[in-house]
Amino acid sequence: MTTIETERLLLRGWRDDDLDPLAAVNADPEVMRYILDGSVRDRGRTEADLRRIRDGWDQRGFGLFAVEVRATGRLIGWAGLAVPEFLPEVLPAVEIGWRLARDAWGQGYATEAATAALRFGFDDRGLDRVISIRHVDNARSERVMTKLGLTPEFETVVPGHDQPVAVHAISRDRYRTRRGSAGNRPAGRPR
Numbered sequence: 533m534t535t536i537e538t539e540r541l542l543l544r545g546w547r548d549d550d551l552d553p554l555a556a557v558n559a560d561p562e563v564m565r566y567i568l569d570g571s572v573r574d575r576g577r578t579e580a581d582l583r584r585i586r587d588g589w590d591q592r593g594f595g596l597f598a599v600e601v602r603a604t605g606r607l608i609g610w611a612g613l614a615v616p617e618f619l620p621e622v623l624p625a626v627e628i629g630w631r632l633a634r635d636a637w638g639q640g641y642a643t644e645a646a647t648a649a650l651r652f653g654f655d656d657r658g659l660d661r662v663i664s665i666r667h668v669d670n671a672r673s674e675r676v677m678t679k680l681g682l683t684p685e686f687e688t689v690v691p692g693h694d695q696p697v698a699v700h701a702i703s704r705d706r707y708r709t710r711r712g713s714a715g716n717r718p719a720g721r722p723r
Contacts (some may be wrong), residue, residue: 543612551578558577642672
């Protein structure tokens with residue numbers, strides 16, 4: 533699996549000792565507030581999610597990275613690419629997303645990690661288009677999407693959860709144009 537270093541973060545593969553810190557993130561009601569029906573996830577559900585994440589990498593060659601703060605080695609959550617099967621009307625599609633521990637919010641980590649994951653999707657995996665889906669009330673995620681260059685496309689409702697969501701998107705051409713106008717600085721280097 534690819535590992536990406538950014539200025540402050542390491543986006544890497546998952547290790548067995550990531551389960552408990554990720555379970556703590558998933559057990560925080562504020563973190564989970566806008567995820568599907570807003571339910572927290574217990575350790576068993578988080579373990580099953582990790583198995584699916586690992587399987588996704590094997591099947592697709594992309595997925596969700598574990599996000600670690602380089603200075604401390606602490607796992608603060610995840611960021612990366614997934615197929616948004618929970619919203620069939622957008623398929624086929626690849627979604628960029630992130631979930632970080634609440635004490636990691638407001639420090640630019642989500643934008644830093646997602647920028648690197650987006651670059652990986654377009655430059656390393658050759659994706660043509662990437663979407664991102666957020667609960668309509670999730671202003672924090674909307675700000676990250678805007679910083680990434682994703683633009684709103686439409687609003688809909690998640691089947692089975694009745695959650696109103698907004699779908700944002702960016703094409704590879706728009707991504708490259710934005711990146712070129714930003715001085716072509718790298719968002720992180722795979723190794």
